[in-house]
Amino acid sequence: MKPAPFDYVxxxxxxxxxxxxxxxGDESKLLAGGQSLIPMLNFRLARPAVLIDIGRLGELSYINRQDGTLRIGATTRQAQLERSKLASAGWPLLARAIGWLAHPQIRSVGTVGGSVAHADPAAELPVACSVLEARMTVASRSGKREISADDFFVTHLTSAIEADEMLLEIAIPAAPDGAGQSFVEYSRRHGDFALGGAAVVIPLDAQGRCAGVRITLMTAAPVPWRARTAEKLLEGELPGAQQLAAAAKAAASEISPTSDIHGGSSYRKALAQTLCFQALTEAAAMATPPDVTRVGK
Amino acid sequence: MSAHRDRAVGRSIARLEDPRLLRGEGNFVADQNPTGTLHAHFVRGPIAHGNLVNVNCERAIALPGVHAVLTVSDLAQIGAIPLKVGWNHPDQQITETELLASDRVRWVGQAIAVVLADSLYIAEDAGELVELELEPLPAITSASAAIDPDATKLYPDWPDNVLAEYTAGDVANPGLFAEAAITLHEQFSIQRLAASPLEGRAALAVAQPGSDRVTAWISTQAAHHASEVIAEACGWPTSRLRVITPDVGGGFGLKEAVFAEDVITCLLAGHFGRPVKWIEDRRENLIGSAHCRQCEWDIELAADQDGRILALRGDLLYDMGGEPTGVGIGFARVAAEMLGGPYRIESVEVKARGVVTNKTPAGAYRGYGGPEAAFAIERLIDLLALRLNLPPHEVRRRNFVQPDQFPYSSASGMVYDSGNYEEALDLALARSDFAGFERRREEAQKLGLLRGIGMASFVKPSGLTNSRIMAGAGTDHGNSETVTIRMTADGAATVLSGVSSQGQGHETILAQVCADVLGLDPEREISVLLGDSQMTPYSSAGAINSRVAIIAGAAARLAAEELRAKLQLIAAGFMDVAPTAVVLADSQAVAGGKSVPIAQLAKAALTGFELPDGVEPGLEQSATYDPPNGTFPYGTHVAEIEIEPGSGAIEIVRYIAVNDSGILLNPAIVNGQLIGAIAQGIGGALLEEIAYDSNGQIQTASLMDYLLPTACEIPRIEIEHLCTPAPHIPGGVKGVGESGILAPAPAIANALANALGPVEAQNHLPFSPPVVWEMIRAADGIG
Known part of the structure; x- marks a missing residue:
């Protein structure tokens, strides 16, 4: 398990x-935390001619908040985001998601941008980006562009980043006032890739009805899966157990997860429904109508 | 004088090995880097089954930094011969295996060529340049497929795919089945596992300048055995090869066998006159070493209406993979012999067949045979209880071998030594509050969880048996141990034994045993040297099957007693008392009101200056021990589980283990052995599975997919000890390394059946969440 020869810069x-x-270009690979890339190199599944190490670029390691938007530099370590009070104040879902991400040692080295760019639909951060409607800033020598989460995740392990581009920043817009947020998953062992999972944001209107619910399922499709039919089903509804159960059912009915040795498709589908219902229930319990939140402040 | 030291045996003294291991100062094979080392890399077959038409090494040899690329014919030219299988059974089709594949490959990962290069990076680059010409053949991926009369034969000369067959017990009386009030007929299966020591296999061989001798540091459980088997395959006299075991990072049975890679490493160091190093990586360990456990049972049980088991008969099909490793079909044989478990069953007939398949060869793994048998018989007991509407513990109670029946000769010829099986069961029931379970089930139900409780009882042959009996069984080694104790002039003792330690704390327990006999401080006055085929006394089989505590421990005790006798003689002369009046304690020889430091006696013995008449100089004694029989630790475990129906996830909410391993040398080490074995047992029940696709491609070649349990998945293990000293072993010790691994899988299976009601799938390991989820649907009549 030694990598094929490569140049390192x-x-x-x-x-x-x-x-x-x-x-x-195509011959190169960016190395950040290396928590996915290094094993792939050692298995000789990835054979770049050049490895460009950006892991120590301090310019890309930051977490700040501007006009309500959370901005995370691409080489920010996952553990830093997990512990960030700025992040957890407005987006508690992030720390919840990262808590499921592998193990503390891996989170101390693995970067936020690395995981997002790796675009694994069974990984936590791409799912969090999807449900929080993050926008990814990528750059090449010829300039920058911003890509929405929906467009960013193209298919399994493939993002919209071009060969000459690099992910610079993940921007997460402010969550609606009082929105409940939840992230749940299930894996064989603590820290393994999920067999299933669901991330949910439930904003309520002044009457306590769902207004703009977002649901993303993990490991459900080649990309983090926004369950839009289920989201629509909840629009204008009170988030009661019956409505949430119907939404979870609708969400799971849209997916056909891939079978592998750890779980077949029908199991994963049923699991997705269970976890989606659990995430919806948790988020609904936390959600408050916007005016109540203001009074609270 | 200071307070008397406590006896060392029975105390949880800190392990003597720990300071170096915990500081990262252990000395493992990989830590040694002699200058000029050539790194070995094995080119492994990419397909499960095929004719190997040609191997072209030219491009690989041409790569700068590559020293040699060799195939099996090259090795033969150097003088190598095939590797002997250690344990051969009557009519076994093959008794030796090729060092590298020659005309056919039979599993993904079979070694075909070896590259030697200046670095492992270059060696692996060169490995990719070795061109293999293969003609694929149909892959046989299960034991049941292998015995299909139309199945492709792995070895064209054989009549079928059966490697060997062994029948345990005698012909079971058919009348018992015809007339029995109750008969059960069940199938059970156990999945493929990998022993997965933290340190993979490893070897470093160094040619000794000025001679033809080779010294090899090998990550093995048995240095002497390895030296004999490797030297033979190299075509060398045993004396040419010295095998040393440095620190070893776990073995679990995998490293009791000698592998072709060990032989080739030594052979090439001798041939090229340069150090050759081979460090197995994890992928190689998962595809190219050995797997274990995979078998299928088909069993009939006859019982009377009170639940007394009258007879067992059945078949065991063991999936051997592409060829045998060191113990041949030994695990199938032991499984067949132990099917009766701790129960008194008069009539047993089990036909075990080891069949070849296109998968990695099967090898030894902790407790082999025991867990395979325990899973089947302990499920059968619960199914019998269900049929009779009796509590599962009641059926066990009615069938246990009773305390007054020892030594008990089982129908398959094992002689169980001692114990009180019912006492272990009762203690497990009490500690687990078995009687109060229904209330806990109701509480769980309110939370939407399915709760179940299950038990499993077991007995585990441990420490092998008498050497003569082993000869009759066909092994290439006996079961004796010799230990030498040498005293230095300062009164400290050095204990030498040929066994090695893979993390069990063998240095510590041997020091404890000797400390009490010699009146020395085990932590400061005794050092223990292990595992060197030329510098430590002969060990027949090394650190396997709990042999160290039982056999080497007994030999150490006997050697220490002989040394003590000599010290008593010298002390008697010094103090003018009878030798029998001298007691060794607190580093002193004491008699009446007088005392002499042991150091003074040692100096007298070593210098020969002041010895009493008739006492020879020197202070070194050896003793050899060969047990009359093995030992039979036993116990009962209870697992209480909760199942989350949406995911099929099992949480073990309580796990109680009652175990009797006789006298405990070091309770902390014993508990560590039990917890480790139970963790592996839980891994085998819930997580671990080597998977292949229908083409024989392995799908679990990394620890991302082969799921070993971590600390998060293992509950707190509550341990209770009983103590029935082994009546026939000096020191009364029974084995403990394996006894913990038998009960977890059947206890969890029985808990699942208790939680969900009986479902066929509970007879087939492992219980992954999707399997449990399907079980819930099957129990509810869905799907």
């Missing part, structure tokens, strides 16, 4: 990394 500045990408 440690980038000293994001612009240098972009230069290197522009030159090496």
């Amino acid at each position: 440690r980038a000293t500045h994001p612009d240098q990394a972009l230069e290197l990408l522009a030159t090496a």
Whole structure:
């Protein structure tokens, strides 16, 4: 389990990394925390000619809040986001999601951007980005562009980042006032890739009815799966057990998860319904109509 | 004088090994890097079954940094011969295996060529350049498919795919089945597992300058046995090869066998005159070493209307993979012999067949044979209880071998030594509050959880048996141990034994045994040297099957007693008392009101200056021990589980283990052995499974997919000890390394049946969440 030969360059500045990408393009691979890439190299499943190490670019490691939007630099370690009070104040779902992500040692090294760019639909951060409607800023030598989560995740392990581009930042818009947020998953062992999972945001209107519910299922499709039919079903409804159960059923009915040695499709589908209902129930319990929230403040 | 030291045996003294291991100062094979080392990498077959038409190594050899690339014919030219299987059974089709594949590959991961290079990176690069020409053949991926008369034969010369067959017991009386009030006929299956020691296999062989000798550091459980088997396959006299076991990171049976990779590493070091190092990586360990446990049972049970079992008969099909490893079909044989478990069953007939399949060869794994048998018989007991509408403990009680029936000769020829099986059951029932379970089930129900409780009783042959009996069974080694104790002039003792330690704390327990006999401090005055085929006394079989505590422990005790006798003689002369009046304690020889430091006696013995008449100089004694029989630790475990119906997830909410391993040398080490074995048992029940697809491609080649339990998945294990000393072993010790691994799977299976009602799938391991989810649907009549 030794990697095939490769050249290694440690980038000293994001612009240098972009230069290197522009030159090496398809032949190169960005190395950040390395928690997915290094095993792939050692199994010789990935064989880049050049490895461009951006893991120590301090310019890309930050968490801040501007105009209500949470901005996370791509090389921010997952553990930093997990512990960020700024993040948990407005987006408690993030820390919940990262709590499921592998193990503390891995989260200390693994980066937020690395996991998002890896685009594994069984991973927590892509699902969190989907349900929180994050926007990803990517750059190449010729400029920057912003991509919505819906467009960012293309298929299994494939994002919309081009070969000469690099992920710079994940921007998460403010969650609606009083919205309940929940993230649940189930895996064979603590820290394993999920057999199923669901992330939910439930905003309520002044009458306590669902207004703009978002549901994303994990491991349900080649990309984090926004269950839009189920979301619509809840629009304008009171979030009672019956309505939530119907939504969970609708969400699971839309998916056909892939079978593997750890679980067949029908099991995963049923599990998705169970977990979706659990996430909806938790989020609904936390949700408050917006005016109540203001009074609370 | 300070207060008397407590006896060492029975105390949880801190392990003597721990300071170096916990500081990261252990010395493992991989830690050694002699200059000029060549790194070995094995090129492994990519398909499950096929004719190997040609191997072209030219491009690989041409890569800079590559020293050699060799195939099996190259090894033969150097003088290597096939590797002997250690345990052969009557009419076994093959008794030796090729070092590398020659004309056919029979499993994904079979080694075909070896690359030696200046670094492992270069060696692996070169491995990719070895060109294999293969003609695929149909893959046989299960034991039942292998015995189909139309199945492709793995070995064209054989009549079928059966490697060997062994019948345990005698012909079961058919009348018993025809006339019995109750008969059961059930199938059980156990999945493929991998022993998965933390350190994979490893070998470093160094040619000794100025001679043809080779010294090899090998991650093995048995240094002497390894030296004999490796030297033979290299075509060398045993004296040419010295095998040393440095620190070893777990073995669990995998490392009791000698593998072709060990042989080739030694052979090539001798041939090229340079150090050769082979460190197995995890992927290689999961595909290229050995798997274990996979078998299928088909059993009939006859019982009377009171639940007394009259007879057992059945078949055991054991999936051997592509060829045998060290113990041949040994695990199938032991499983057949132990099907009767702790029960008095007069008539048993089990036909065990080891069949070849296109999968990684099957090898030894902790307790082999025992867990396979325990799963079947303990499920059968619960099914019998269900049929009779009796509590499961009641059926066990009615069938246990009773305390006054020991030594008990089982129908399959095992002689159980001692114990009180019912006492273990009663203690387990009491500690688990079995009687109060229904209330806990109701509480769980209110939370939407399905709760169940299950038990399993077991007995485990441990420490092998007498060497002569083993000869009759066909093994290539006996069961004796020799221990030498040497004293230095300062009164400290060095204990030498050929066994090794894979983390069990063998240095500590041997020091404890000797400390009490010699009146020394085990932590400061005794050092223990292990595992060197030329510098430590002969060990027939090394650290397997709890042999160290039982056999080496007894030999150490006997050697220490002989040394003590000599010290008593010298002390008697010094103090003018009778030798029998001298007691060794607190590093002193004491008699009447007088005392002499042991150091003074040692100095006298070693210098020969002041010895009493008739006492020879020198202070070194050896003793050899060969047990009359093995030992039979036993117990009962109770598992209480909760199932979350939406996911099929099982949480073990309580786990109680009652165990009798006789006298405990070091209770903390004993508990560690039990907890570790139970963790592996739980892993086998709920998580671990080596999976293959229909083409024989392995699907679990990393620890992402082969799910070992971690601390998060293992509940607190509540342990209770009983103590029935082994009546026939000096020191009264019984084995403990394996006894914990038998009960977890059947106890959890029985708990599942208790929670959900009986479902066929409860007879087939493992119980993954999707399987449990399906069970719930089956129990509810869905799907």
